Amino acid sequence: MRHLQLLLFTALTIFYGCDRDARTDGTTIDVELDNANGLTANLDRITIGGEKEMLKNATIGADGKFTFAFAEPLRDGLYQIRVGAQKATLALDDRDGHIKIDGDVGTFGTYDFEIEGSPSAAETAKVMKDAREVESIDEFRKLVSEVDNPFTAAFITFSALLRAGEDALPVHEEVLARLPEGDASRSAYGEYVEQVKQQIAFEKSQRLIQPGQPAPDIELQGPDGNTYALSDLRGQVVLLDFWAAWCGPCRRENPNVVKVYNRYKDEGFTIYSVSLDGIDNSQAARLTPEQVEIAKRNERQKWIQAIEQDGLVWENHGSELKRWSGEASAKYGVRGIPATFLIDREGKIAEVGLRGAASIERALQKVL
Numbered sequence: 001m002r003h004l005q006l007l008l009f010t011a012l013t014i015f016y017g018c019d020r021d022a023r024t025d026g027t028t029i030d031v032e033l034d035n036a037n038g039l040t041a042n043l044d045r046i047t048i049g050g051e052k053e054m055l056k057n058a059t060i061g062a063d064g065k066f067t068f069a070f071a072e073p074l075r076d077g078l079y080q081i082r083v084g085a086q087k088a089t090l091a092l093d094d095r096d097g098h099i100k101i102d103g104d105v106g107t108f109g110t111y112d113f114e115i116e117g118s119p120s121a122a123e124t125a126k127v128m129k130d131a132r133e134v135e136s137i138d139e140f141r142k143l144v145s146e147v148d149n150p151f152t153a154a155f156i157t158f159s160a161l162l163r164a165g166e167d168a169l170p171v172h173e174e175v176l177a178r179l180p181e182g183d184a185s186r187s188a189y190g191e192y193v194e195q196v197k198q199q200i201a202f203e204k205s206q207r208l209i210q211p212g213q214p215a216p217d218i219e220l221q222g223p224d225g226n227t228y229a230l231s232d233l234r235g236q237v238v239l240l241d242f243w244a245a246w247c248g249p250c251r252r253e254n255p256n257v258v259k260v261y262n263r264y265k266d267e268g269f270t271i272y273s274v275s276l277d278g279i280d281n282s283q284a285a286r287l288t289p290e291q292v293e294i295a296k297r298n299e300r301q302k303w304i305q306a307i308e309q310d311g312l313v314w315e316n317h318g319s320e321l322k323r324w325s326g327e328a329s330a331k332y333g334v335r336g337i338p339a340t341f342l343i344d345r346e347g348k349i350a351e352v353g354l355r356g357a358a359s360i361e362r363a364l365q366k367v368l
Contacts, residue, residue: 027092029068029099031081033113036064036105039084043068046078046089048151048158050188055079064105073097078151078185083108090121091151124152131160141171150178154189166200169193187285194281198330205333211350215240215343218328220274220318223304228316230272231347237269237367239360240341242334244276244323245299245306250338254310256357260364261314267368268345271314274328276337277303278321296321342367 031041042057058066060083073094080089081101086109092099096118103113111125127147134140140160147153154175161168172193179186208216219229230240241257243250261271278299284292299321307317320326332341340360342351344367351363 025097026072027068027070027074027096027099029081029101030065031067031083031101032063032065032103033060033083033101033108034064034104036060036083036108037062039105041066041068042082044080044082045074046080047187048078048154048185048189049192050184052080076151076180077183078155081108085109088113088125089155090115090118090124091149091155092118093120093149096120120149120152123147123149124155127152127156131156134160137161137164137167137171141174144171144175150175150180151185154179154185158189158192165196169196169200172196190285191282194325198325201327201330202333202335205331209333209341209349209352211352213349215341215347215349216331218272218274218318218331220320220328222315222317223300223307228272228318230343233270233272233316233343234347235268235345237345237350237364238343239269239271239354239364240274240332240343241271242274242276242329242332242337242339244337245302246277247337251306251310253338253355254312256355256360258311258313259357260360263361264364264368265314269364269368270316271312272316272318273307273312273314275303275317275319275321276323276326276329276334277319278323278326280323280325282325283323 029043037060039060040057041060043055045053045055056068058068060066074092074096075094077092078089079092080087083105086105088108088111099115099117099121101113101115107113111128113125115122115125127143130143131140134143140157144153144157147156157171157175161171176186176189176193179189215230217229217231219227222228230238239257239260243254245251257271261269279292279295283295287295300319303319318328320328332339338355340352340354341349342354342360342363344350350367354360354363
């Protein structure tokens with residue numbers, strides 16, 4: 001029995017001893033900065049390109065020392081220390097216990113300081129300094145691919161390539177995919193990446209969507225579940241019409257569109273209506289997958305009801321149910337609705353921005 005008790009005691013000692021070593025009772029950040037006496041220090045939790053939450057502040061003593069102490073471990077993520085006008089953003093790990101930072105306030109914002117107790121924070125400071133020597137996006141891509149902490153990789157990419165345009169998009173997408181699902185930084189960064197994509201598509205569309213240019217093809221699902229492609233209508237004159245059930249001006253314009261359709265439908269004229277109903281990516285990011293599906297079903301029903309109410313009897317209707325996050329509207333540079341494009345029998349753009357029955361009819365008569 002004594003032998004069994006001894007084994008049990010030993011097992012419990014190992015179990016609880018390992019547990020204590022693996023967990024941290026809290027997080028303490030001790031900072032000593034020369035020439036910082038009398039200034040105020042703040043610690044913020046931040047998201048990439050998003051919100052900032054102040055966690056603690058401290059007055060710096062004559063010796064340049066101050067401390068941020070937390071009873072519970074700080075969760076994985078990005079934290080910014082602000083000292084006067086200087087600031088440094090560091091990635092922290094929830095296993096970090098006692099972190100020490102030693103430097104000078106004058107070089108704090110350039111990450112010229114020493115860090116102990118947090119491999120993640122030390123990596124952030126090193127990579128921020130290494131990035132200054134990078135001269136191309138390819139070099140930068142290699143640099144961030146070797147970064148262990150995903151928050152560090154995302155933060156430095158967002159900061160350095162914020163205005164780098166289309167060439168930087170693959171790097172943004174790679175580091176975004178490394179961030180944890182459901183994290184606030186991933187949501188905020190994802191919105192930024194979508195905005196970049198839309199801006200790129202819009203800029204391209206401005207070069208392509210001109211009279212005489214081939215109309216970019218679109219292929220969308222209709223209310224009946226079938227897929228409708230614009231290219232399938234080649235040989236007919238097509239009015240490509242972007243609208244939405246929620247758009248008042250669109251609904252008021254629909255009678256004019258119907259009038260022209262009924263007058264010329266037997267002469268080789270048809271309409272392809274693209275609905276911008278649904279929810280965009282920023283709205284979807286704030287919902288659960290189940291809530292997204294419910295919202296899309298509701299929006300789909302509103303779209304179908306509007307087709308029936310306005311008498312849009314032609315067959316070709318399609319929607320991505322993504323509002324302004326859809327690819328179709330991006331291809332055509334649509335920033336406001338209603339928006340119309342008249343396409344000739346060869347699939348080339350003939351007119352852009354037609355409004356009113358008379359305007360549509362005049363352009364149509366030229367093409368027919």
